[in-house]
Amino acid sequence: MTEAVAAGASAPGVFSRKASGLVRVGSTLDVFIFNVGLVSVGIAIAYNQYYGPSLYPGAQPWISTLLAALGMIFIAAAFYCWAVVFPRSGGVYVFLSRTINPGVAFVMSLVETIILLYYAALAAGLIVQVGVASFFGAVGLVSNNSAMLQLGQNVAKPEGVFWIGALIIVAAGALLVSGTRRYFSFQRVLFMVAVAGLAVIAGVMLFGSRSGFYSSLTSLTGLHDWKVISAATEKGFDVAGTSFSESWKFIVWPLLPLLGAVQSVGIGGEVKKVRRSQLLGMLGAVIATGIVIALFALLANRDFGYTFQGAVAFNTISDVPATTPTMPWFAVLAGILGHNVFLSVVILATFAAWIWFWIPAELAYTTRSMIAWSFDRVAPDKLGFVSETLHTPVVAIGVSTAGAIVFMWLIAFEAVAFLTFIEVLLVVWGMVMVSAVFFPLRRRQLYESSPAKNFKILGVPIMPVAGAVSAVFSVAMIWLLWNDPIAAGPLFKPSKMPVEFWITVAAVVAAAAWYIWVKAYRKRHGINISLAFQQIPIE
Amino acid sequence: MRSRSQAAWEELTAEATAIVDDAGRHGVTLRVMGSAGIRLHCRPPGRLMDALGRPAKDIDLVVRDKDRKKMRRFLEERGYVTDRDVLIAMEGTRYSFTHSRRGTQIDVFAQRLDFCHTIDVRDRLRRHPVTLPVEELMLGKLQIVEMTMTDVIDVGVILGTHRVRRVNAQLLASDTGPFDPEAIDGMHIAGLLARDWGFHHTVTMNLRRVGDLVGSGGCVDLGPEPNVRVADGVARLLRFIDDVPKSLAWRMRDKIGERKQWWQDVDEKEATY
Numbered sequence: 001m002t003e004a005v006a007a008g009a010s011a012p013g014v015f016s017r018k019a020s021g022l023v024r025v026g027s028t029l030d031v032f033i034f035n036v037g038l039v040s041v042g043i044a045i046a047y048n049q050y051y052g053p054s055l056y057p058g059a060q061p062w063i064s065t066l067l068a069a070l071g072m073i074f075i076a077a078a079f080y081c082w083a084v085v086f087p088r089s090g091g092v093y094v095f096l097s098r099t100i101n102p103g104v105a106f107v108m109s110l111v112e113t114i115i116l117l118y119y120a121a122l123a124a125g126l127i128v129q130v131g132v133a134s135f136f137g138a139v140g141l142v143s144n145n146s147a148m149l150q151l152g153q154n155v156a157k158p159e160g161v162f163w164i165g166a167l168i169i170v171a172a173g174a175l176l177v178s179g180t181r182r183y184f185s186f187q188r189v190l191f192m193v194a195v196a197g198l199a200v201i202a203g204v205m206l207f208g209s210r211s212g213f214y215s216s217l218t219s220l221t222g223l224h225d226w227k228v229i230s231a232a233t234e235k236g237f238d239v240a241g242t243s244f245s246e247s248w249k250f251i252v253w254p255l256l257p258l259l260g261a262v263q264s265v266g267i268g269g270e271v272k273k274v275r276r277s278q279l280l281g282m283l284g285a286v287i288a289t290g291i292v293i294a295l296f297a298l299l300a301n302r303d304f305g306y307t308f309q310g311a312v313a314f315n316t317i318s319d320v321p322a323t324t325p326t327m328p329w330f331a332v333l334a335g336i337l338g339h340n341v342f343l344s345v346v347i348l349a350t351f352a353a354w355i356w357f358w359i360p361a362e363l364a365y366t367t368r369s370m371i372a373w374s375f376d377r378v379a380p381d382k383l384g385f386v387s388e389t390l391h392t393p394v395v396a397i398g399v400s401t402a403g404a405i406v407f408m409w410l411i412a413f414e415a416v417a418f419l420t421f422i423e424v425l426l427v428v429w430g431m432v433m434v435s436a437v438f439f440p441l442r443r444r445q446l447y448e449s450s451p452a453k454n455f456k457i458l459g460v461p462i463m464p465v466a467g468a469v470s471a472v473f474s475v476a477m478i479w480l481l482w483n484d485p486i487a488a489g490p491l492f493k494p495s496k497m498p499v500e501f502w503i504t505v506a507a508v509v510a511a512a513a514w515y516i517w518v519k520a521y522r523k524r525h526g527i528n529i530s531l532a533f534q535q536i537p538i539e
Numbered sequence: 540m541r542s543r544s545q546a547a548w549e550e551l552t553a554e555a556t557a558i559v560d561d562a563g564r565h566g567v568t569l570r571v572m573g574s575a576g577i578r579l580h581c582r583p584p585g586r587l588m589d590a591l592g593r594p595a596k597d598i599d600l601v602v603r604d605k606d607r608k609k610m611r612r613f614l615e616e617r618g619y620v621t622d623r624d625v626l627i628a629m630e631g632t633r634y635s636f637t638h639s640r641r642g643t644q645i646d647v648f649a650q651r652l653d654f655c656h657t658i659d660v661r662d663r664l665r666r667h668p669v670t671l672p673v674e675e676l677m678l679g680k681l682q683i684v685e686m687t688m689t690d691v692i693d694v695g696v697i698l699g700t701h702r703v704r705r706v707n708a709q710l711l712a713s714d715t716g717p718f719d720p721e722a723i724d725g726m727h728i729a730g731l732l733a734r735d736w737g738f739h740h741t742v743t744m745n746l747r748r749v750g751d752l753v754g755s756g757g758c759v760d761l762g763p764e765p766n767v768r769v770a771d772g773v774a775r776l777l778r779f780i781d782d783v784p785k786s787l788a789w790r791m792r793d794k795i796g797e798r799k800q801w802w803q804d805v806d807e808k809e810a811t812y
Contacts, residue, residue: 021805023653024628089812179630269811270628272804368812371627375812384623388608391631 026271030184031264031281033191034364037357038260039289041198042331043123045296046130046351047253049330052297053310054317055486058243059250060306062297067248068255069290071473072262075429076282077466078436079262081452083278085439089269090372091365092432097376099435099443102533103515106378108428110511111504113366115421115428117400120172120366121407123358124165129156130329131352132164137326138335138344141220152326162412166405172360173401176367177392180270183360190353197350198292200343201334205299208337213303216339221324225308231322232311239307252480252487254293256422259429260358261285266365275451296330304333363400370396377522377529378515410499419488420500423481430474436467547595548588552579554643555598558617559669565613567606568664572652572679573599576670577693588696594689597644601660601671604650607631619645628811635808655802656682656738658731673701674727681742684802688758694745695753697723698772699765705779723772725779733783736792737801743780746773 026034048061082095092112096105133156140148154160175183214225233239240246264271264281271277300309312333315323326332331351335344371393374384387394440447440463447453447463455462481488491501522529555571556579562569571579575598578588602610611621611634619636626634634647652658658678666672671679677697680690704722732739750773753759754766761769785793792801 021654022625022629022633022808023803024806024811025630027804088810094812181630272806274806372812375623384627386623386626388611391607393627 024270024272025180026184026264026267026277028273028277028280029188031267031271031277032284033184033187033357034264034267034361035261035281035285036289037187037191037354038263038361039257039285040123040260040354040358041194041257041289041292041296042130042351042354043126043358044254044257044289044293045300046126046329046331047256048293048297049300049304049309049333050313050328051253051486052250053306054237054313056246056250057238057310058240059246060242060297060301061247061250061254062294062301063242063244063247064250065254065258065290065294065297068251068258069286069294071251071255071470071477072258072286072290073283074466074469074473075259075433076262076286077462078433078470079265080278080282081436081455081463081466082432083265083268083282084275085446085450085452087268087271087274088372089267089368091263091266091268091369092428093369093372094268095265095432096435097533099439099446100431102376102378102530103512103519104431106373106515107508107511108431109369109373111424111507112428113369113400114403114503114507115425116362116366117403118407118411118421120169120359120362120400120404121165121411123355123362124168124172124404124408125161125411127168127352127355127359128161128164129327130331131348131355133160134326134329134332134335135345135348135352137324138332138348139341141325141332142335142339142344143341144220149325156327158412162408165408165412168356169359169363169401169404169408172356172363173397175360176363176397177387177390177394179390179392180364183364187357187360190356194350194353194357197346197353200346201350202296202299204334204338204343204347205296205303208303210303210305212339213333213337214308216336220336220339223322223324225305228315228322229307229311231320232314232318235314235318235320237311237314237318239310249480249484252419252422252477252484255477256419257293258286258289259422259425260361261289263361263365266368269368300330300333303337309333359404363397363404366400366403367393367396370399376533377527378518414499419481420491420498421504423478423488423491424500424504426474426478426481430471430478433467433470433474437464437471439467440464544594545589548575548578551575551595551598551643555579555600556669558598558600558614558645561617562610562613565609567609567613568603569606569610569647570601570660570664570667571598571670572601572648572676573597573646574689574693575599576676576679577697580667580670580673580676588692597646600645600647601652601664602647602649603661603664607634607649610634610647614645614647619643624811625808652679652682654682654805655684655741656735657803658682672724673697673721674724677723678728678731678742681745682738683745684741684805686745686748691749691752692759694749695759695761695769696765698749698769698776699753699761700768701772702768703772703775703779723776725776726783728776729779729783732780733785733789736785736789739780739785739789740797740801743777746777749773 048065052059052061052064086094086098088094093105093109096108133152136148136152136155140146140152155164175186217223217225262282264278268274268278312323312328316327324332331348334347338344338347370379371384373379374381383396383399384393385395386392440461452463482490491498491504519529552575555575559569559571574596614636615621618639620639622635622637632649632653636645650659650661652660658675660671660675663672663675670676677694680693683690702722703725705726732742750770751757753761753769760766
């Protein structure tokens with residue numbers, strides 16, 4: 001036996017490996033679902049068809065959606081490059097801390113976390129308003145049940161929105177506490193259900209007709225389409241033909257959900273085969289959801305009529321009585337078109353399912369940021385505490401859940417504006433985009449040793465170009481939001497500063513002060529936290 | 540005179556044995572797997588591994604789900620520091636530790652070995668006092684889609700030092716001699732693979748690869764006698780595997796074949812955060 005000999009490591013069919021590997025949790029499909037869920041086709045269609053035709057005369061949501069998707073392709077390309085340079089969980093914090101400045105990264109990441117928690121709460125509120133309230137409203141309407149109609153109206157009140165919304169957020173937090181594997185499995189099942197539901201809605205709309213819709217509308221609500229439209233025009237509703245300038249202005253609405261298509265950067269360390277998964281997950285989500293949302297806008301125009309959609313929503317917003325008993329969200333109109341209790345249930349449940357995706361995904365993203373801070377010793381170690389019983393980071397998940405519930409309260413009782421925070425989010429992400437432009441110059445060695453170096457189209461490196469285009473796109477979107485009082489309006493308004501402004505300022509000041517203090521504190525204990533940021537990336 | 544590799548192995552296996560023994564006294568069931576497990580299972584493979592220059596790497600252990608909390612405390616008391624990154628990323632399915640002074644690395648798997656294929660060992664943990672049973676030790680290597688030379692050596696030395704037998708009630712005509720607890724239970728392996736086409740495909744592919752690479756003219760030469768035993772073991776094991784009736788799921792998956800990926804992706808063990 002002592003004569004035994006082995007040749008070198010190379011032989012046909014024999015590979016080399018540094019150490020035992022690791023099976024990461026997220027597959028390509030999971031990443032795709034994570035991003036598509038964060039886009040939330042339900043929220044996108046609901047917002048598009050409610051606010052577009054009513055408040056942006058001539059704006060065609062399908063055009064705005066495709067324009068927003070085009071811009072998002074560049075953002076996705078830049079984020080994809082970051083995701084392969086730093087295949088880690090923690091999102092923008094990881095990218096900025098290792099390339100710009102750890103303090104700036106922490107401030108930006110904290111601001112981003114607060115905004116994303118706000119949107120998790122917003123989604124929970126939307127489930128109550130667009131999902132639960134519309135569910136009772138539409139089913140009550142179709143089944144001629146006044147008690148359900150009343151319930152739908154009661155649920156949409158602030159107390160209903162807060163308590164049901166908070167319960168939904170807690171459920172999402174509990175799902176994450178049960179483990180990422182279970183979360184992904186749950187999302188996979190729900191995704192199949194949501195896609196099937198969407199197919200049913202598409203079928204209802206494809207086989208439905210405008211005359212059939214108007215006939216159902218009259219029999220179920222007593223409303224006539226022309227009366228709805230004339231009541232709206234009397235109050236100032238503008239009946240306009242397709243306008244590209246209004247469609248461009250309206251782009252900020254479909255942009256809000258589409259921003260979710262790149263958020264798998266936050267779970268980059270938990271993804272198998274990161275290059276393939278993030279590429280298909282991000283770009284696939286932007287393209288697939290962009291097309292689906294645009295198609296539904298076209299179907300809505302065909303079945304409900306563009307002018308009618310605008311008029312009925314305008315009447316609700318302007319307190320004109322000629323409207324549906326519950327808010328005329330797309331799902332309610334589709335329920336009327338279906339004119340069938342079962343179809344109404346399917347339609348409303350599908351919308352609620354689509355909106356749900358936002359909540360655990362946003363909590364998961366913010367949780368990862370918190371853990372990354374904790375690992376870098378920028379935040380207390382406790383934030384990364386893992387329960388010995390549940391094996392999950394319960395403290396970070398608990399903090400995220402609690403934060404979202406606080407925002408739920410603000411949304412329900414203080415009516416915090418919808419899209420103003422997007423301005424701030426675009427500033428944070430815009431900084432990541434600008435960093436992508438300068439990354440190959442500032443951290444040449446890091447860039448040269450990363451796969452992103454090889455990403456080129458016709459010899460042009462993708463990372464800096466996508467970063468530059470995305471940065472310009474972000475500035476354009478901020479400008480549109482700033483000058484659009486319907487969607488957001490200016491973040492700084494000297495006459496009366498909005499709540500979002502004070503939240504943002506408080507977050508920036510608190511994060512900066514915290515970082516300065518924690519750096520000094522760690523130094524006193526012999527820990528130089530800057531060392532964590534000098535790590536060389538993995539690939 | 541002992542080589543540096545031998546000394547490293549001795550240190551590693553001594554530590555692994557001590558951990559398993561001590562853990563047992565603390566009510567924690569731990570078993571050694573991986574190369575250290577193969578080396579500990581019986582001595583001849585160890586000698587072969589030394590002769591082949593198989594380097595010592597780390598200690599891989601398996602723990603029962605219900606012992607995970609106690610296991611963590613036990614290892615931390617012995618001076619091992621938990622890798623928080625793996626702790627969060629693997630959510631209780633796997634742990635990683637590094638000794639604060641010696642730098643010894645330990646990976647602990649909870650009840651199943653989750654790599655290219657999943658091997659559930661919960662009912663097999665107590666079959667051997669220190670390591671996993673030899674079948675699981677070998678399957679742990681054979682489930683790797685991209686086998687390295689050290690994996691080939693590990694499988695080669697197991698087959699070169701253990702006879703493949705049916706072991707279960709029905710003996711083949713060729714299964715002569717007394718009962719051998721160290722024999723590889725061919726029916727156990729064949730039974731596992733009959734339920735999972737992907738696992739079957741990888742293992743049979745790798746067995747043939749080992750058969751090709753081990754031998755006097757191959758990349759790994761174990762010596763005349765063990766080389767024959769490896770060739771015989773591969774042939775017998777493949778026969779057992781072929782003979783066992785396959786499940787319906789296996790047969791349905793067989794129709795798709797290699798057109799669909801049959802293993803789960805394993806990434807490098809790098810930082811998650």
